[in-house]
Amino acid sequence: MNPSDPEVLAVERERGSGPVRTFRFTAAETSVDLGGKTVRTWTYGHDVPGKEVRVTAGDILDLTLVNHLPVGTTLHTHGARLRCDMDGVPWLTQAPIEPGADFRYRFAVSHPGTYLLHSHEGMQLDRGLYAPLIVEDPKEPLSYDREWVVVLDDWLDGVAGSTPDGVLLQLHKGKAPRMDMGGGPSGHAHHDTPARGPSRILRHSHSTLLDGMGGNVAYPYYLVNGRLPHAPSVFRARPGDRIRLRIINAGGDTPFRVALGGHELTVTHTDGYPVKHRTTDALLLGMSERYDVLVTAKDGVFPLVALAEGKNARALAVLRTDRSRGLPPPSVHPDELDRRVVPARRMAPDDSVAYSDREPDRHIRIKLTGNMKQYNWAFDHRPYSVEQRHPVRQGERVRLTLINATDMWHPIHLHGHTFALMGFGDTGTRKDTAIVLPHRKLVFDFYADNPGLWMLHCHNQYHSESGMMTILGYLKN
The missing domain is CATH 2.60.40.420 (Cupredoxins -  blue copper proteins)
Known part of the structure; x- marks a missing residue:
């Protein structure tokens, strides 16, 4: 199709x-x-x-x-x-x-x-x-007074001559990755970009939450709403305000652990879909994941810290309800970052979006492959080709099993659909981007109700542009 x-x-x-x-x-x-x-x-x-x-x-x-x-x-x-x-x-x-x-x-x-x-x-x-x-x-079923959109990012472009294209070449030891993008020999002009600037390869990184490396790239900066920690954006509210935070990880290679000092987070949505409200102290967001949370603002000045997981760095924004106090230092580390972190698989979907117990009509099994040394990330050892197709048929319920055979975690995104996480009791949290831990598997169901050709890929930008992409294609009836 x-x-x-x-x-x-x-x-x-x-x-x-x-x-x-x-x-x-x-x-x-x-x-x-x-x-x-x-x-x-x-x-x-x-x-x-x-x-x-x-x-x-x-x-x-x-x-x-x-x-x-x-x-x-x-x-x-x-x-x-x-x-x-x-x-x-x-x-x-x-x-x-x-x-x-x-x-x-x-x-x-x-x-x-x-x-x-x-x-x-x-x-x-x-x-x-x-x-x-x-x-x-x-x-809108939620009741709140203010809304705070929080966009997280890792940044290297234009710093000491670095570009993302150049860093991709560094990771490939100067040799451009070759994929059949359908637009010519390589499909991307960035493959011809020289690797300038200092090395941005992350040599030492470990995250207990991710059971391995946090990422591959050592960014010089980490941002909240486009601002560095020493000059953070400030969200002003009144004590007692009920605030809805919409948190988005727009990073290329960095998972963020997020907490608001002095406050508990009540999770209401993940990736746009409601969950049964769950309290937590912190959240872990893979690249392009989104969480909506509610907080009741206390009286004072409070750091919203996004810890670059496994990278020993952070981004910072500030919630201010008291004009008399100064801003927190860029190195601030709220206690909440080291307390409860509730992953999406431990949440439950709101009844309005929960899947039924229907058995799948089709099973697709894909292995995540590659390693840091060769930087040969792929699905089933095959780098991306625009001609690849995993067939589905309109109206089917499809079960997709992702087996991570690598030492890295991967945030996997399916275009055009949302899916229900399976295999964790009867949770079935609705998502479009989900973390697959090293040497683990992730199972999710989705309904093939949006015909066309749809990408399935890792949302680590350096992994996807090395080949960890494929296509789900709807069959003609």
């Missing part, structure tokens, strides 16, 4: 046609102040993160992306159930938008939640090409 086939359009019509919300992004090279440090990078509209896009479930999102970059680009709406030809995967759902051209992304937004807009071309996500997408619920 092709991305614009009649079956795709039929499902899109079923999503309805609400008010049209129009936006325009321009991808361009610019200078960005991260809080006393200015870097040259690529952004949407000169800001990091890009300007928030906010719509309501049932709306039609109409977003034009104008490309003023020197290379092609695309825009992917991470986590959204959308029509396939608007998914933004280069050479699969569309050709890259050439320099000087534009592309209009238009689709019905059917489900509320916290999502992420980002480039899906090469290593561009690990620059500044990302922005939060908030889809409000017209029947």
